[in-house]
Amino acid sequence: MNPGQSVDYNKIHCGVIHYEYPLSERIRTLLRLEALFGRFDAYAATPDPHAHHAALLTLFEMAEVAARADLKSDLLQELDRQKSVLLVLRGNPKVEDSMLEQVLAAIETAHQDLYQLSGKVGQHLREDDWLMTIKQRAAIPGGMCEFDLPAYHHWLHQPADDRTHQLKRWLLPFSSIRVAVDIVLGLLRDSGQSEMQHASNGSYQRMLESRNPQLIRVTLVDSLPCVPEISANKYMLNIRFVYAGTGQMRTCTGQSLDFDLTFCTL
Numbered sequence: 001m002n003p004g005q006s007v008d009y010n011k012i013h014c015g016v017i018h019y020e021y022p023l024s025e026r027i028r029t030l031l032r033l034e035a036l037f038g039r040f041d042a043y044a045a046t047p048d049p050h051a052h053h054a055a056l057l058t059l060f061e062m063a064e065v066a067a068r069a070d071l072k073s074d075l076l077q078e079l080d081r082q083k084s085v086l087l088v089l090r091g092n093p094k095v096e097d098s099m100l101e102q103v104l105a106a107i108e109t110a111h112q113d114l115y116q117l118s119g120k121v122g123q124h125l126r127e128d129d130w131l132m133t134i135k136q137r138a139a140i141p142g143g144m145c146e147f148d149l150p151a152y153h154h155w156l157h158q159p160a161d162d163r164t165h166q167l168k169r170w171l172l173p174f175s176s177i178r179v180a181v182d183i184v185l186g187l188l189r190d191s192g193q194s195e196m197q198h199a200s201n202g203s204y205q206r207m208l209e210s211r212n213p214q215l216i217r218v219t220l221v222d223s224l225p226c227v228p229e230i231s232a233n234k235y236m237l238n239i240r241f242v243y244a245g246t247g248q249m250r251t252c253t254g255q256s257l258d259f260d261l262t263f264c265t266l
Helices: 025-044 049-066 071-087 097-115 129-138 150-156 160-190
Strands: 016-022 195-199 203-207 215-221 226-232 236-243 257-264
Touching: 016 025, 016 226, 025 049, 025 160, 049 129, 049 150, 049 160, 071 097, 071 160, 097 160, 129 150, 150 160, 160 215, 195 203, 215 226
Parallel strands: none
Antiparallel strands: 016 215, 195 257, 203 236, 215 257, 226 236
């Protein structure tokens, strides 16, 4: 390629990357939990002791995020609201009845399981002295060596299947929260219609007018060497595209970018 020659990255890509920006603390919490659940699954599925160590630390993070006082009530209210919205669609010729009934049944089951959840989410971890000792040492840089936690060092040397089974037992009390989070975020993402947009000189700006999105999604081809920095309020959306990678953050000036933009609202 000659210096200064432009590249049409849309023609050489293999896939896309979705970048999501929540506009409320509630959605931000749900996205964090979703990410932690996914991270735990990846770590727990690997038999390596270092991966199981990372899975346990992820459980501690999960408990901290899920301990937010109003998380359970927020999820119950949102499931109730979505059920009411979807019930109106019964008999609508534009809606597939079987799919609608599956979603309604999933919402009802999730609501019942979440309602029956007693106590603070993650309390079972806090009541385990062995786990809390590990959590306290984890806050100290390098504080989890075998001479600090010999019992934990012993656990990491148990058969991988035994450790995996124990990790899944510790995860189980989070299952009702996880199902509810998946349903709410799934409905939120499905609510939006993507629109192709164009950014000139590495920036994009748009008035939101009557829109009141809870989540903004920017989708770029994965071969593009730029990532979006998103800022928004109820009046204005600003996106600045900067070069990916380490070092100083630089705006993708001179780049002409096409991207998908989606506004999602429950």
